[in-house]
Amino acid sequence: MRDAIAILASSSVTLPPATTPTPPHYHNHRWRRPHTPTKNKDNNISRTKQSLNSSAPLLRSAVLWNPSHFTSRKYYADLASNLAGDGRFHDFVMIAESVVVSGVKPSQFVSFLNVNLVSAGITRIIKERKLGSLIEVLAGLSKLGFAVIELFDGVAIEALRQECRRRLGKCDDVDEIVSFMEKLQGLGFATKEYLGPSEVIRLCAKKRSPTAAIRYARIFPQVDTLLCTIMIEFGKRGDLVSALTVFEVAKQKQGCPNTYAYRTVIDVCGLCGDYLKSRSIYEELLACKFTPNIYVFNSLMNVNASDLSYALDIYKQMQKLGVTADPASYNILLKSCCLAARVDLALDIYREVQQLESTGALKLDVFTYSTMIKVLADARMWKMALEIKEDMLLAGVFPNTVTWSSLISACANAGLAERAIQLFEEMLQADCEPTSQCCNILLHACVEARQYDRAFRLFHSWKESGIQKSVNKNFHWKTKDSTFVDHKLENSSTMSHSTSNSQHQSFPTSFPFAPTTSTYNTLMKACGTDYYRAKALMDEMKTEGLSPNNISWSILIDICGGSRNVQGVLQILKSVHQAGIQPDVVTYTTAIKVCVEHKSLKVAFSLLAEMKKNQIKPNLVTYNTLLRARSQYGSLQEVQQCLAIYQDMRKAGYKPNDYYLKLLIEEWCEGIIQNSNQNKGQSTSSDRTALGPQSLLLEKVAEHLQDTNAESASIDIRGLTKIEARIMVLAVLRMIKEKYTPGDSVKDDLLIILEEVSGLGASTHESGFTEAIANLLQYDLGLEVLSATSRDGKNFDGGFENSFASHPKSKKILEGRDLPLKLECPSRRPAVLQRLKVTKASLYHWLQKRGASANRIDSSSSAE
Known part of the structure; x- marks a missing residue:
């Protein structure tokens, strides 16, 4: 039979004209249907073989029939369905090929197939993990002109989806996954329904394979957008080299530069910490005689926010090129001022933005106000921060959680615990759910004001019953002109939709509170010199499922050092190692400080040597802590050690204070x-x-x-x-x-x-x-x-x-x-x-x- 099929499949065969429309298996004008599958698998297969063998004469003479004859197509469709149901897809392809060669269109033949039976055979092949052979069969059908997706029902499609996800989870070869997805796409399957693009892209980034990621992106029509997504994913993993490889492909678009790709790769430079590369990419874009849009400028300023002078230069270039700044531009400039601690410049920018808003050229958002408040909070200018909050309310912009946190932090840094608690109450009145960070800041305010007992009372109250709301829901904002604005009466157009609607809802009586590691660290500071209470807090932290970090251990070391227990400090350092944590420079510096204060210079120098052995670079505080102990140096070896510290300090790029060292040498001499x-x-x-x-x-x-x-x-x-x-x-x-x-x-x-x-x-x-x-x-x-x-x-x-x-x-x-x-x-x-x-x-x-x-x-x- 295979020989007959092969002859039929040859393109060199010349088909004679059909002479009779009557199939050979017709007898007394009755059509004999092939055997249908039974529950017994062996009997089913044997009967299918008999049907296929008995149909050999029919296959040899199929070219003599009328392709449009209904009974011929129905007979072979049933026969092919039975073969597919038994998993004999190679035979199924031979029949389909014979029918197509005889002149029947693939779509007509599919309409006569028992799709449920074919799909059942496909599902069985997939579950038997023979997906590779199934893809070969489907590829052969696709070459014949069949729409193979029509052979899958819902069960088969779900089986294929599960098999794809199983392969993604266990496959280490990302190229194999991409090749498989390419084949599915070529067969007409919507691959994104079987594996989400984000999943495949994450796998490519994890395996550091930009080539596979690019191949996968080219499967889809929205290739430009996917390439940018791929760059971001590589950037999240700090792989700038792979991201730049994808960028070279993305910028090959003809005509004008792909500004979205340029903006994305600049953001990736920020994720990878290479701000100098972002500048060179920007210069490359300018070399193309192309004016970047506002989004490119904003990304460039944001990546270089730590360099205030450069950010201002970009802002001036943007103005020269006629690109209008948006609120995000000013927010980034304020952020840059915050990082540079330039309160004066931030105030100038804020006044400029207010002037633009008064003319209707710009509308300030909550991020602008929040960033300005953050600038003032870091500078301990809490009164001006509260004035910014009043400006927000007058402009119809209501504080969010970040705004309230910055306001509370401004008062906390100034040691104003009562004012910080008052702001916290106002936050609850505004129905703004506090985060753990807000609560930690409030605890920090109590610690700064040395109200240690109050910090513990707040903590235990929140932990037991949540953060209670002590006011009713009809809260009135007080503005600069001493008027009150009732939320119920306020026009919805002048306030946020969520705030106006919230007054008609039932408010919860309390907010949940989940302590964090920072919460316990703040409470440990409230223990003063009580080492055992601080140690009990650390144990409680562990029972809550939280892991002490280096800050936790540093605080415990500092408290232990307050009792002049140098050996206890060394034991804590040993416990840090036993907990599987590598002490950082802060932890070591805290221990060195304790040793210096209690005249254990040898131990201090041994800790410094241990730092270097563990490849932890000392910082300026570490060096100064050792240099300021000059009054304790008395031997040549100690002076030599001090000189070595001085020279290491210079090599590390720090500007050493010659005064301490010169006094040491002078007194020693x-x-x-x-x-x-x-x-x-x-x-x-x-x-x-x-x-x-x-x-x-x-x-x-x-x-x-x-x-x-x-x-x-x-x-x-x-x-x-x-x-x-x-x-x-x-x-x-x-x-x-x-x-x-x-x-x-x-x-x-x-x-x-x-x-x-x-x-x-x-x-x-x-x-x-x-x-x-x-x-x-x-x-x-x-x-x-x-x-x-x-x-x-x-x-x-x-x-x-x-x-x-x-x-x-x-x-x-x-x-x-x-x-x-x-x-x-x-x-x-x-x-x-x-x-x-x-x-x-x-x-x-x-x-x-x-x-x-x-x-x-x-x-x-x-x-x-």
Whole structure:
């Protein structure tokens, strides 16, 4: 039979004209119907085979029939239906092909089929997970001209939908899903009814496959809109590279640029945090000699809202190009002012917008007022924030939940708990359902006002019975002109539809309240120094199904530190790790602060090292916390650690405060002459003010103190002031003293490079610079100091300038030394490098004497 079918299917066969309309199976003018399927599957299949075998002569002679003959079509339609019902779709296709070749139209043949029987066979194939073979059969029918969707009833369509969703959930190959959807679309199926476009797009974004996403979008006629949706989905996952790949396809539209695509990709840059890329895309659009619309400008300003100057530049460009700003434009500018804390500029923009509204050019919305209130709330300008609320009511705009939250926050930040609670009551009177954020802000207001018991009473009341509404439903707004506006009498055209209708409804007596992690964090702050109460709140948080975050643990660490329990702080940090949470910079900084306050510097530095090990970058607060502990640094190692913190701070891009570090180094250096009876505490407060902001001193001190080579015997004090040179010399001497081990010998002299004098005799140091350093070494420390001068790289003994030689305290230094050699003509004089030399013998005796003094002090301390 297959051979006969193959011959019939060949396009090279020439069909003879029909000679008789009578089918061979007609006998005595009666048509013998094929066997119908029975409940017994085996019997059904065998009978179908018999019918198919018995029909072989008919198939061979089908080309001789009249295609329009009713009985022929009905017979083969029934036979094909039985085959499809048995799942024999390849045989079904052969019969359908034979009929089509005989001249019967596919639609006519389908009209004679038993669709329920065919659909039942299709449903069975789908449930047997043989969808691939079914698609091949349907593709063959589609090539013959059949509308395959007509072979599916409701049950088959639902089975196909479930199979598609099952494949989407279990398939890891997104290309396979897209290929399957392409095939369904090609067969005439509305693919969006089987799998929502958003589901397939999310899968493509999850698998980071922009190519598959683009193929899927091209299935639909609204390809441009879908491409933008795909870009947004990639942007939500932070995949800017894939989004830009889709963008390149989206902007290939002929004629003019696709502004919707440009706007979308700019928004995606904002989602991915790459505002610089958004600017380059905007420049690309301008290069096309095309004027962006207001939506592109708004998106660009919104993405760059953190850069106020750029946002204002875009606003000015928009005005130059003749694009009229809408309320969203001004809202974004106000948002940018809020982020930049520019209250003055925000007020100017707000007045400009009010002027536009007075002329009818613009209508302010609730977002404009809410953003302005947020600006003032952050600046603690609560009175002006309340004035903005009055402007809203006069304009017929009623506050929403965000507006009320900002108003309550303005009073909370100012510590006005009573005013914040009053605003909260007004919010309830306006039938505005408070969110957990509003409640948290109100609790925060109580904490800021130190009304801790009140915060706990509010919390327990809300938790037990919800947020009670204490006023009736007929609430009257009070406006600036001291008149009252009744909601019942207010014209519906001047107020929102929802507000006017709400007065005719029954109001609930309370609003539900669901505490959040922020709620418990605020209450923990209300515990003061009561560690056990704060710990009980954290346990209650866990029983409510909430997970403590890093803020929760930081608050608990701070409370524990208030009781001077450093070990308890370390145990809390251990608990954070055990809870599966990685402590952040705030948590570590809080712990470091506790350690510094209770003089546990070693623990503080170990926590800093742990931060770096866990790749958590310290912030400005972390660095300053350690630098401000300068009064607790006493050893060389601690000063070296402080210097390392200073240098890390600079490398991290923070501007360090030189004042704390210079005071630390100064106090540490002066420690070596505290027992001297001459010039004790020579560095006065006025001297300290002479320490300039430059970091040259700190760099040179760090170079010496961080050098582990104790044999280094050269100090370069060029470029320093007199006070800074003193600190530098004392720092190196203290380093030598602390590293010195009694009994060791000093191998080299200590050389101090003073200055480089040009051939003309010009000096860059202030007057008395050399004398001050020499007096410090000899009379404060008792060291033997000699002069040494270098010319052209050769050392020779010499003296200082005549002014220093004439100084009475300098005679001993110059004793036995020659005065400076007379130099040649100034035009030919080479540069002279002036230096002081501290002899190794005197340095050795000084170290021995200092060591003995230290031992005597230790002995006396032990005796006491």
